[in-house]
Amino acid sequence: MNAFIDQLAGIGDALSNIVFLGGPVVLLLIVMSIVAAAIVIAKAVQFRRVRINDRRTARSALSIYRTGNAGAAMTMARRSPNPASRVLARAIQLRARHDIPEPVMREEILQYGGDMLESLRSHLRPLEVIASLAPLLGLFGTVLGMIEAFRDLEAAGSQVNPALLSGGIWQALLTTAIGLAVAMPTIVALNWLERAIDRAAHEMDSVVTRVFTADLSRQPGQTLSDEDDEHGHSTPFI
Template sequence: MNVYDTLVAGGVLMIPILGCSLLATMIIIERLWSLRASRIAPPSLAEEVCELIQQGQVNLFWLESHSPLGGVLAAGLRNARLGQDAVRARLQESATAVIHDMERFLSPLGTIASITPLIGLLGTVVGMIQVFAVIVGAEGAQRTSELAGGISQALVTTAAGLAVAIPALMFHRYFQRRVEAITVRMEEQAGRMVEFLAHHSGDLTLAERHEPRGERA
């Protein structure tokens, strides 16, 4: 039995399972590309910002367009003159938005991991109902093809549901862990910048217009 025959044997419930498989694949590929630590929270960005503060100026336009972490740090720098509490509050607000963006599509992926085994189980139940309906028929013993069809649907849908759910669940847990790791990195870098500002806030000059990094207004 080839792949096509196997899918056909699964019956109409293979359609939502295949749909979930396609959606899960798209989400996994998109999140693998988007949830790169180097893109969201470059490891040396806080140090670069501290150096620019020492030089006397930070270009907020460059910082905000640099990375999501850059946007968080820029939000904190805008409140630098209001004290550390204001800076920390603004950093927290901005970081919350970034974390929310990192968690995008993880809920649908988790849902797919949860519902596809249930769809497979439903296919199993439907297949067994068909089998028993044939058995109780007057010519049940001779209708082997229909019996085989019901059993095939029961087995194929269960296997397909699990085949989609297992990798979806694995990637869902993996992405959750990656979001946590990136969040910790962001918190560490933001903390370093706040600590640096506590001793060098008087050196800070902010530029808003688009200009090369480190260039003074």
């Protein structure tokens, strides 16, 4: 236990030293890294809660629906928090009604799916800002540090000490390194999150399209169920 406390104290001293050498720019970059990490963790928890990678449930429910058993398909789809399953259940529910015009039906599904996607995309914009701004802040800190180093060199006059210049330069370059260290994992996490959302949107679009074209999959001579007596079109969510 004491060894762990000593390790934490050592890490704290190292961070304090880095902040002291890099100045307020490094402190700002550290705050940005904490914010980015918090957002990524929160989004990962949200994606896990809605089972964003679960495509099997929606596709299984869709297969049941296309056999004509809309009730069982809706029950299966509603059991999953996955966006594609939820929008599939909504589409099946509206498809079974005859008092709603098809354009209104599609708009309702589009709005329903769009609200879920907006929830998934929430707080991604700050990640984009951090990923773009961190390298620029690091470069800004380096420029300020280089200016300070050359001012010290000028003040030294004829008593130039190479160690003075080299020490100022490495301290200045420290902010660029920290800025890149903050930006790179943030960009990776942002692209992963956006890719997961794009795949969810594509899956939602796919299942809704198949609900509205369920009658096209039937063989000639098959009778249509009540929920399949209208033709529909694709409802894009991307």
